[in-house]
Amino acid sequence: MIDPVVTPFDGFDIQLLGSEEQWSKLLEPNPPPFYQDFYPAMVHHGFRIEGDMEMIYAFLPAIRRLGDLFRTVAATEMAA
Amino acid sequence: MSARLADIVGRYVYLEVEGIEYRVYFEEAGEGIPVVLQHTAGCDGRQWRHVLEDPDFTSKYRMIAIDLPFHGRSLPPVSQEWWKAEYKLRQDFLLNFYEALVTTLELENAVYAGVSLGGHLAPDLALHRPGLFQAAFGFGAALATKGVDRFPQWFHHPRVSNDSKPAMMYTGCAPQSPEANKRETAYMYSQGAPPVLKGDVSYYFNEHDLTETARSIDTSKTALHIVGSEYDWPSPPAGSEALAAEVEGATFTYMAGVGHFSMSKTRRSSRSTSFRSSTRRSVDE
Numbered sequence: 001m002i003d004p005v006v007t008p009f010d011g012f013d014i015q016l017l018g019s020e021e022q023w024s025k026l027l028e029p030n031p032p033p034f035y036q037d038f039y040p041a042m043v044h045h046g047f048r049i050e051g052d053m054e055m056i057y058a059f060l061p062a063i064r065r066l067g068d069l070f071r072t073v074a075a076t077e078m079a080a
Numbered sequence: 081m082s083a084r085l086a087d088i089v090g091r092y093v094y095l096e097v098e099g100i101e102y103r104v105y106f107e108e109a110g111e112g113i114p115v116v117l118q119h120t121a122g123c124d125g126r127q128w129r130h131v132l133e134d135p136d137f138t139s140k141y142r143m144i145a146i147d148l149p150f151h152g153r154s155l156p157p158v159s160q161e162w163w164k165a166e167y168k169l170r171q172d173f174l175l176n177f178y179e180a181l182v183t184t185l186e187l188e189n190a191v192y193a194g195v196s197l198g199g200h201l202a203p204d205l206a207l208h209r210p211g212l213f214q215a216a217f218g219f220g221a222a223l224a225t226k227g228v229d230r231f232p233q234w235f236h237h238p239r240v241s242n243d244s245k246p247a248m249m250y251t252g253c254a255p256q257s258p259e260a261n262k263r264e265t266a267y268m269y270s271q272g273a274p275p276v277l278k279g280d281v282s283y284y285f286n287e288h289d290l291t292e293t294a295r296s297i298d299t300s301k302t303a304l305h306i307v308g309s310e311y312d313w314p315s316p317p318a319g320s321e322a323l324a325a326e327v328e329g330a331t332f333t334y335m336a337g338v339g340h341f342s343m344s345k346t347r348r349s350s351r352s353t354s355f356r357s358s359t360r361r362s363v364d365e
Binding site for chain 2: 029030031033034036037039040043044053054057058060061063064
């Protein structure tokens with residue numbers, strides 16, 4: 001389940017957490033270096049992938065693809 | 081209709097390394113100065129297939145892409161009960177492997193080129209086997225890779241499938257890279273034996289460390305060329321530039337719009353020619 005509104009009272013297995021600036025770079029059609037995915041953004045830019053590490057690594061293909069989908073939606077919204 | 085055959089020949093060579101015989105697979109194409117090509121950790125020599133079909137290289141060089149033992153078609157040695165020990169790639173093994181390869185194939189004035197793990201190995205060969213190669217190219221080479229001790233456990237984990245490593249490797253590619261090349265890189269990673277990537281990075285993360293010794297590399301024996309790529313997040317170009325700055329006589333080349341798997345980005349039809357031009361220029365010199 002993807003919860004768009006997270007409060008301190010909600011638990012989570014996986015959380016992708018970044019500033020507006022980080023998200024906006026991640027969602028550019030050609031992101032700047034190390035914003036090409038959540039993972040390098042975490043390693044080099046302070047973006048956070050938090051939660052159950054085993055689940056994060058097990059679902060890494062889905063998390064990676066989420067970035068593709070978000071970028072597609074962002075590009076569509078910008079074009080509209 | 082005649083068959084369209086690639087000008088690549090695949091063969092096995094038997095190499096004795098540290099008293100053990102290995103049956104090593106390699107593919108080669110072209111004629112001229114031998115250029116030995118080392119794949120990245122957890123992958124195999126197929127990564128070089130576009131380079132091996134690039135006449136810019138094969139018209140002047142004998143390009144030789146090897147599969148390290150335990151990778152690709154180079155199966156584990158039949159004389160060893162390898163399944164009783166944890167797989168770990170050691171620096172000494174790599175150095176001895178390349179000495180055996182050059183000697184056995186009688187390669188003269190050979191050039192070495194490697195990416196990522198193979199990139200780190202370029203300065204290690206120059207330091208520990210001076211003169212074995214006339215030149216060594218390290219793509220994504222750095223002084224060391226530190227601070228990632230908790231990371232490799234996820235490369236071989238019973239509840240993490242062999243799909244996760246390919247997904248992570250996909251993220252090492254530049255966004256501008258052709259989608260087919262990125263998918264090909266990830267596909268090759270999906271075919272590695274499960275423990276191998278974790279075992280390979282034992283050398284990459286732990287043993288490879290030139291912070292105290294890089295200055296001892298003698299580039300008059302083996303010329304050293306370091307290349308950094310803009311989107312290479314596992315080995316950022318700043319780290320490659322720092323290595324080159326430590327070694328007197330070493331060169332540094334920056335490739336814009338290229339990621340970690342620089343050799344896989346070089347389809348002739350692709351817009352990027354930076355891998356070709358940077359490599360050709362340095363070899364020609």
